[in-house]
Structure formats: C-alpha cells, structure tokens
Amino acid sequence: MAASTGAINGTEKGAEIKAQYKKFIGRKILFIFFSLIAIFVVAGVSTSLGSANIPVSDTYSAIFHKFAPDYFNPRPFETNHLFNLTEEFEEDLNNGVISDKFKEEFERKKGFSPSTIVKEENDKWMVMDEKREKVYFVKKEETLKVYMAMMPETIITIVWDLRLSRTIMGILAGMGLAIAGTMMQGILRNPLASPFTLGIASSAGFGAVVAICLGAGIVGGKYLIIGNAFLFALIPTFVILGLTRYKRATPETMILAGIALMYIFSALTHLINYFAESEAVKEAYFWMVGSLGRVTWAELVFHLNTGHGTVPLPGPVPVVLICCVIPLIWKSWDVNVMGAGDETAKSLGVSVERTRVFVFVMASLLTAGIVCFTGTIGFVGLVAPHICRIIIGGDNRFLIPASGLFGGAFLLACDIVARTIMAPVILPVGVVTALTGGPFLFSLLTGRRREYW
Amino acid sequence: MVKVKVKDVEFSYASVPILKAVCIELAESEMLGVVGPNGAGKSTLIRCIDRILRPQKGSILLDERDIKELHLMELAKKMGYIPQSTAQIFPATVFDTVLMGRRPHLGWRSSETDTEKVLEILQMMNIEDLAMRDINELSGGQQQKVFIARALTQEPEVLLLDEPTSNLDIRHQLEVMDIIKNIVWDKRISAIMAIHDLNLASRYADRIVMMSHGTIFSAGDPASALTPENIEYVYGVEVKVSTYDGKPYIVPVRPVRHNGDEKKAKRAHSRVA
Numbered sequence: 001m002a003a004s005t006g007a008i009n010g011t012e013k014g015a016e017i018k019a020q021y022k023k024f025i026g027r028k029i030l031f032i033f034f035s036l037i038a039i040f041v042v043a044g045v046s047t048s049l050g051s052a053n054i055p056v057s058d059t060y061s062a063i064f065h066k067f068a069p070d071y072f073n074p075r076p077f078e079t080n081h082l083f084n085l086t087e088e089f090e091e092d093l094n095n096g097v098i099s100d101k102f103k104e105e106f107e108r109k110k111g112f113s114p115s116t117i118v119k120e121e122n123d124k125w126m127v128m129d130e131k132r133e134k135v136y137f138v139k140k141e142e143t144l145k146v147y148m149a150m151m152p153e154t155i156i157t158i159v160w161d162l163r164l165s166r167t168i169m170g171i172l173a174g175m176g177l178a179i180a181g182t183m184m185q186g187i188l189r190n191p192l193a194s195p196f197t198l199g200i201a202s203s204a205g206f207g208a209v210v211a212i213c214l215g216a217g218i219v220g221g222k223y224l225i226i227g228n229a230f231l232f233a234l235i236p237t238f239v240i241l242g243l244t245r246y247k248r249a250t251p252e253t254m255i256l257a258g259i260a261l262m263y264i265f266s267a268l269t270h271l272i273n274y275f276a277e278s279e280a281v282k283e284a285y286f287w288m289v290g291s292l293g294r295v296t297w298a299e300l301v302f303h304l305n306t307g308h309g310t311v312p313l314p315g316p317v318p319v320v321l322i323c324c325v326i327p328l329i330w331k332s333w334d335v336n337v338m339g340a341g342d343e344t345a346k347s348l349g350v351s352v353e354r355t356r357v358f359v360f361v362m363a364s365l366l367t368a369g370i371v372c373f374t375g376t377i378g379f380v381g382l383v384a385p386h387i388c389r390i391i392i393g394g395d396n397r398f399l400i401p402a403s404g405l406f407g408g409a410f411l412l413a414c415d416i417v418a419r420t421i422m423a424p425v426i427l428p429v430g431v432v433t434a435l436t437g438g439p440f441l442f443s444l445l446t447g448r449r450r451e452y453w
Numbered sequence: 454m455v456k457v458k459v460k461d462v463e464f465s466y467a468s469v470p471i472l473k474a475v476c477i478e479l480a481e482s483e484m485l486g487v488v489g490p491n492g493a494g495k496s497t498l499i500r501c502i503d504r505i506l507r508p509q510k511g512s513i514l515l516d517e518r519d520i521k522e523l524h525l526m527e528l529a530k531k532m533g534y535i536p537q538s539t540a541q542i543f544p545a546t547v548f549d550t551v552l553m554g555r556r557p558h559l560g561w562r563s564s565e566t567d568t569e570k571v572l573e574i575l576q577m578m579n580i581e582d583l584a585m586r587d588i589n590e591l592s593g594g595q596q597q598k599v600f601i602a603r604a605l606t607q608e609p610e611v612l613l614l615d616e617p618t619s620n621l622d623i624r625h626q627l628e629v630m631d632i633i634k635n636i637v638w639d640k641r642i643s644a645i646m647a648i649h650d651l652n653l654a655s656r657y658a659d660r661i662v663m664m665s666h667g668t669i670f671s672a673g674d675p676a677s678a679l680t681p682e683n684i685e686y687v688y689g690v691e692v693k694v695s696t697y698d699g700k701p702y703i704v705p706v707r708p709v710r711h712n713g714d715e716k717k718a719k720r721a722h723s724r725v726a
Contacts, residue, residue: 014572017584021548021568024585189542337553341539344600346505348607349529349557394543 028398031391035405039171042412046167047159049419052079054155062152062159074155076126078137078147083109085144093117093125093138109146110136169295169317169373170415170429171408174380176321176370178407180363181381182388182399183328186335187356187363188251194382195367198258198360199236201376202265204368207232208375209269209284213276225287226372233368236261237361249353250342254360290377290430292415299373320369324362325404331359332396339394377430379437380411386441410437455517456481456643457502457611462511464494464501471497472508473667479611482641484634486648486658486675490688493664495647496537499613502645503534515611529557533604535614538596541588547599548584551575554606570606578602578632594625601632612636614646618653626650630657651703655679663687676701685709 048059058074065072085105092102096117106114106127112134118126123140126149135149180195188197196202207228215224240257247253273281299317303310314322334355338345342352371377384407385399392402411429414436418427457479464472472494479485487495500506502513504520513520520528533554541550548571555567575581580598583591588599597617604612617633618626634657637644648654654661654675661678663671665687671678679701684692691706 013581014576017548017572017575017581018568020585024546024548186543191542333556336545336549337556339543339545340541340550340553340603341536343500343505343536344534344539344553344603346525347503347529347532347534347536347604347613348553349524349526351525389543393549394545395549 024393025398028392028395028402031388032398032402032405035402035409038409039405039412042409042416043167043171046170046412046416047163049416050158050163051424052150052158054150054158058155059159062156063164065152065156066160074152074159076135076137076149076151076155078139079150080148082136082146082148085138085146087143089138089144090140093119093144106136110134112136165297165300166292166295166415167412168300170292170412172300172317172321173292173370173374173377174384174408174411175404176317176324176366177377177381177411178384178403179325179328179400180366181407182385182396182403183331183335183359183363184381185385186339186396187359188255189339190251190255191386192382193255194378195363196376196378196381198240198254198364199261199265200233200364200367201371201378202262202269203235204229204233204371205284205288205376206265206269206272208287209272209276212284212287213272213280229287229375230368230372232265233371234364237364237368240360241357244353244357249356251356254356286428287375289428290371290375290433291418291426291428292374293426293428294375295373317369317373320366324366324369325400327362328359328366329397329400331355331362332400335359335396336394375428375430377411377433379430379433380407380414383433383437383441384410454481455479456483456515457645458514458517459498459502460512460514462498462501462508462513464497464506464508471667472501475511475664475667475669477645477662477669477672479643479645481643482637484637484644484646484657484659486646486654486661487664488648488651488654488661488679489664489670493687494667495664496615498664499534499615499645499647503532503613504528505534526557529607531609532611532613533607533609535597535600535604535612535617537616537619538593539600544587544589546585547580547588547591548575550588550599551602551606554603557607570608574602574605577605593620594622594629597621597625597629598632601629605636610642612642612644614644614648616647616649618648618650626653633657651679651684655700655702679703 044056044059047063048054048056054062054074055077058077061072061074065074089102089105092099096119098114098117103113106112113129114127114136115130116128118128120126120137125138126135127138128135135151137147137149139145139147177195181193184193184195184197185191190197207230208225210232211225211228236258239261240254243253243257273284276284298315300315302313302315304313334345334350337348337350338352338355345352367381385403388399388403388406392398411433414432415429417436418429418432421427455478457477459475459477462472462475463470475494475498477485477498487498489495497506501508504525515523515528515531551571551574552567555570559567572581575584578598578601580595580602583595583599588596591599597620601617612633614633617629621629630653633644633646636642646658658675660673661675662669663678663683670687671683679694681692681694684690684703689709691709693704693706694701695704696702
C-alpha cells in the first residue's frame with residue numbers, strides 16, 4: 001500500500017518536474033521570440049534615422065515595398081518648411097481650385113506651376129504639377145505653411161540605397177560577434193573570453209594598419225584593407241592550430257597563446273603608427289574603433305550575372321555567417337558537455353580537443369568575416385552572451401540563437417545612439433558598445449548573482 | 454566473466470612514470486576499491502580505463518575488446534565516469550546536467566524518452582526536488598549525487614568513480630556509497646572506485662586493489678588486502694585492524710618510518726602525544 005502511494009507520488013512529482021522543465025524551455029523560446037521582435041523594431045528605427053528622418057511606419061512600408069509593392073507604399077510626407085501663404089488662399093485649397101494668384105505665388109517662390117490640389121486630411125493639402133514630379137505640402141498651422149514633400153519613390157530610394165545596408169550589417173555583425181563570443185566563452189570555459197580573446201582584434205588591426213599606412217597588402221585594389229584585415233585576423237587561428245600539434249588544446253594554452261599574439265601584433269601596430277603619417281594614423285585609428293559607416297550592399301548581396309539579368313545571392317558577410325553558425329549550432333551539445341569539464345566531456349564521448357579546435361576555427365572565421373568590413377567592434381561579443389545567460393541559462397542550444405538575436409539588436413541600438421547623441425557628428429559604434437556595455441557589466445557584477453557576475 | 458581487463462598498462466606524464474605494468478581484472482557486478490596514498494596513481498588508472506588519458510603501453514579490454522578500437526561514443530555508452538569534482542563555470546540546471554548523460558545516446562534534440570530517463574534517475578537518487586536548481590548552488594553532497602545521476606543516465610555497464618566521497622560529510626558518504634552499492638547490485642553493473650577512506654573501502658568494496666608508486670602492491674578481498682603490514686608498508690602508518698560485521702576495520706595509530714624518514718615521523722608523533 002505504502003509502496004503504491006509512493007509510486008503515485010513519484011509519477012505526480014515527475015509530471016510536475018516535467019511541466020517545470022517545459023516551462024523553462026518555453027521561457028527560452030519566448031526570449032528568442034522577443035529578441036526577434038526587438039531586432040525588427042530597432043531595425044525600423046535605425047533605418048528611419050538619417051539626414052532626413054522618415055517616419056518609422058513609412059520606413060517599414062518602404063522596406064516591404066520591394067517585396068509586395070501592392071500592399072506596402074510609404075506615404076509622402078512633409079520635410080522642410082519653405083514659405084508661408086497668406087490666409088486668402090485657404091479657400092482655393094478647400095475648393096481644390098487653383099486660382100491664377102495661387103499659381104503666381106508658387107511660380108514666384110519656387111518656379112513651379114501647380115496643377116492639382118489634393119486634400120490629404122483636415123488642414124493638409126498636397127500641391128503638385130501635372131507630372132507629379134514636384135510636390136509640396138500645405139498645412140494650416142498658425143498660417144498656411146508650405147513644406148517640401150518627400151515622395152514615396154524618394155523614400156524607397158533613401159531607405160534601400162542608403163540606409164538598409166547599414167541596418168542589415170549592424171544586425172549581422174552583432175549576431176556574428178555575439179555567437180562567436182558565446183562559443184569562445186563556452187570552449188575556453190572563461191567568462192572573460194570574447195571573439196577577440198585570442199588576438200583576433202589586434203591581428204586584424206595590424207593587417208588594416210599595414211594596408212592603410214604602408215599601402216601594402218596581399219589583395220590589392222579596393223579590397224586592400226578588407227583583404228588584409230581578413231587574412232591577418234586568421235593568423236592567430238593558424239598559429240594556435242599549429243600549437244595544438246605540439247601541445248594539448250587546453251583552454252589555458254589557447255588563452256595564453258592568444259595573449260602572446262595580442263601583444264606581438266599591438267606592438268607591431270604601434271611600431272608602424274610611430275613612423276607613419278599622422279593622417280594615415282588617424283585613419284587606422286578610426287578603422288580599429290569599428291564602425292558601420294563603411295558598409296555597402298556589396299558586402300551583403302552578391303549580384304550574379306546570368307546573361308538574362310542579375311540574380312541576387314547572399315554576399316560575403318551572410319555567407320560567412322551561415323557557414324559558421326550552422327556548424328556552431330550543430331556543436332552546441334558538445335560545448336554544453338564541455339562546460340562540465342574536459343574529463344567529464346571525454347567520458348561522455350566528446351572528443352574534447354578536436355571540438356575545441358573546430359569551434360575555435362569557426363568562431364574565428366566568423367569574427368574575421370565581420371571585422372574586416374566593420375573594424376573591431378568590441379564588447380558585443382563579450383556582453384551579449386552574459387546577458388542572455390543570466391536570462392535563459394547556459395544551454396548553448398538556446399543560447400546561440402538568443403545571444404545572436406540579442407547581439408544584433410544591441411549593436412544596432414548602439415549604432416542608433418552613436419548616430420543621434422551628438423548629431424550631426426556620427427560616433428564610431430565601437431565607442432558606444434563599450435560605453436554602454438561596460439557600465440552594464442558593472443551593474444551585473446555588483447548584483448553578484450553568481451561568483452563572477 | 455571478466456568485464457574489464459587492464460593488461461600491463463604503463464602511463465607517464467612527460468617521462469615521469471605514474472603507472473608501471475598495472476594489471477587488474479574486474480568481474481561483472483563487482484565493486485572494486487582502489488586504495489593507496491596520494492600520488493600512487495589511483496586517479497590516473499581510472500582515467501586510463503575511461504580513455505580520458507591514453508596509456509603509453511599495455512591495453513584495456515572491455516568485454517574482451519580493446520577500448521582503443523571503440524569509438525568514443527560507443528565507449529561512453531558502456532562506461533560512466535564520475536569525477537572528483539568539477540567546476541561548472543556557466544549556469545546549468547540539475548536537470549540539464551543530468552540530461553548531458555544522454556549525450557552518447559541522443560542526436561541534437563533530446564527526446565521524450567531522454568526526459569523520462571532523467572526523471573527516473575532523479576527519482577531513484579531522491580534528488581528530484583533539486584531538478585530546476587543551478588548546480589553551483591548545491592552542496593558538495595548534492596553535487597556528487599547529481600554527478601552520479603549523470604553517469605547513470607548514460608546507462609553504463611561499468612561505473613568509474615574517482616574519490617566519490619572526498620568532499621562529503623559522514624552521512625553523505627554513507628548515502629552515496631549505499632546508492633552506488635545498490636546500483637551495482639540492482640543493475641548488475643561493475644564499478645571501480647578510487648577511494649581514500651580505508652574503512653569505506655573495506656565496507657563497500659567486494660575486492661580491494663592497493664596501489665603504491667604506480668604499481669599494484671596487493672589485491673584481494675578486504676580482509677586479505679587491508680592488513681596492518683600492507684598498510685604500514687604502503688602508507689607508512691601503524692594501524693590496528695579489528696573486525697566488525699565480518700569486515701576489517703582500521704584504526705590508525707601513528708605514522709612510522711617511511712622513505713627513510715623515521716626520526717621525523719617519530720618526532721612529529723611524540724609532539725602530538
């Protein structure tokens with residue numbers, strides 16, 4: 001009798017734990033979902049900002065217009081105030097009739113002959129010529145004010161040609177750096193590890209400095225700096241790979257080797273800067289701080305010429321991201337197990353050293369593929385994994401997508417701050433990530449939820 | 454039937470020999486206690502058996518197959534290893550930690566059967582209340598139980614334990630050892646444990662292997678291995694051995710001459726006295 005009630009209690013308890021565990025996983029998925037929404041929102045805000053601010057809703061319309069032009073069309077809106085009209089014209093506007101005097105006024109002020117008046121809403125009219133090439137808004141505020149109008153076509157052009165590339169690059173760079181950081185911390189079992197721990201930042205910086213100050217590089221032409229930064233960023237990978245032939249790939253050996261490389265490359269960078277022209281030093285410095293300003297569509301989309309036209313394919317950055325993140329997700333179980341210690345992981349059938357080296361190569365490649373275009377944007381890769389770990393725990397299967405999405409949103413949000421806080425001066429995003437991420441990490445530290453947090 | 458056979462195993466760390474020509478046989482459903490002073494090679498031997506370390510010479514056979522020929526995952530399905538202690542740096546719940554034991558059996562996704570298995574083991578170990586707690590928040594005894602649970606979800610045929618009681622109070626020592634003993638009985642698995650506490654070894658092990666300087670000094674049932682002469686020679690400690698419940702029971706008396714350092718040991722003892 002006692003035994004049977006015990007069994008019933010056991011199954012009840014089991015069901016309860018199972019429910020708790022399901023909820024635990026549900027929370028993780030919810031967080032990933034919220035990060036996705038955050039990215040969507042931040043992307044809209046980021047793309048709406050610039051020399052001419054576009055309303056966020058029209059920004060989304062402009063983005064989606066390319067995919068579904070029938071459903072999404074940004075509305076024209078007023079931008080700069082041009083001149084005032086006297087009260088007498090209100091009647092014209094209300095009637096939708098253009099009087100000679102009205103025409104004259106516009107001819108005199110803007111050299112433009114209006115032909116149609118369209119009432120947009122109460123006290124707001126659109127005045128345009130026959131071809132709809134020139135459009136002005138008239139709004140009744142204290143007086144009748146005439147505004148320049150931004151047309152849907154212009155909005156779409158601005159959004160797609162000038163701004164979206166930066167937004168997408170911000171998301172991809174944040175994702176890549178955060179995922180690389182998550183996995184570096186995982187395989188090195190070190191909360192201080194980041195995509196740059198093993199000397200990648202300083203070697204990439206050195207490559208860029210060689211290109212900028214000496215004009216020397218392995219790849220020439222307009223890819224000089226990018227090519228150099230990429231190839232040099234991979235040097236630590238090869239050095240550490242070589243090292244693991246002679247020594248076991250323990251976290252300690254790898255970190256120490258990375259620190260040695262970091263010192264070597266930063267010393268070489270200083271050496272070159274010491275003798276270089278001050279202009280070149282400044283440029284090199286800007287490169288190293290990291291910014292999204294240099295990004296173009298060429299990095300994101302590759303147009304393949306088929307003869308019948310061009311086919312858009314993923315460009316270098318998305319290709320690197322896809323090729324590195326999928327294997328990393330695939331290895332996430334093994335990295336989880338390695339978190340319990342090398343010996344335990346080995347006893348659970350994971351070939352620890354091989355996995356560590358493989359993940360390290362993938363994370364390095366991912367980092368190199370991003371920083372060669374953006375410069376070394378710090379702190380995203382360090383902070384994003386920690387924040388996500390605090391919220392959803394250490395299971396890398398969920399942590400990789402979560403910190404990737406969170407990192408993308410974080411980097412893009414920092415970029416918004418960088419562009420607006422001292423506008424029209426645009427700060428390098430690397431400065432903002434470190435300036436916001438640093439205090440954030442401090443606040444986590446003082447919370448002391450765990451030994452190192 | 455012989456489950457595990459260790460044949461002439463030699464291992465050295467950078468030319469410092471740790472194990473020298475070690476031979477051991479482990480029968481099915483047998484609990485083998487490996488005792489010996491610090492540095493005798495107990496942990497190294499256990500790690501060699503689980504292929505965490507690779508011996509330079511000799512071979513280890515599991516069911517008459519050399520473990521070198523087995524894939525890591527295959528070996529992990531048959532052997533479970535419980536480390537002395539591990540530092541889990543990043544957060545992990547007890548449930549997820551125990552679920553890791555399913556790694557050799559599962560693909561990328563964990564299935565319902567894996568979840569059931571984890572629940573079953575947690576219940577068996579009586580730690581289901583800890584399921585959603587973080588492993589780092591637990592006491593040493595609770596952590597040790599979690600590690601045992603993880604090894605059990607592997608469903609191994611051989612269990613290797615490295616000082617399973619080293620950080621535990623006397624109650625937890627007995628609890629953990631009882632659990633291990635019961636599993637060995639119920640599931641008919643074999644266990645090798647490195648252990649410092651001679652009385653625990655005597656009480657729970659079916660057979661004792663006493664190691665000294667990387668070699669096996671003596672092997673046999675507790676009564677024949679844990680003699681005052683053996684202990685004095687290997688540990689340099691004078692002991693009295695009495696019998697309790699049919700098992701030898703060791704009471705340490707004083708450290709004696711060892712490695713030609715008789716005077717020092719005596720002096721130290723007289724100061725205590």
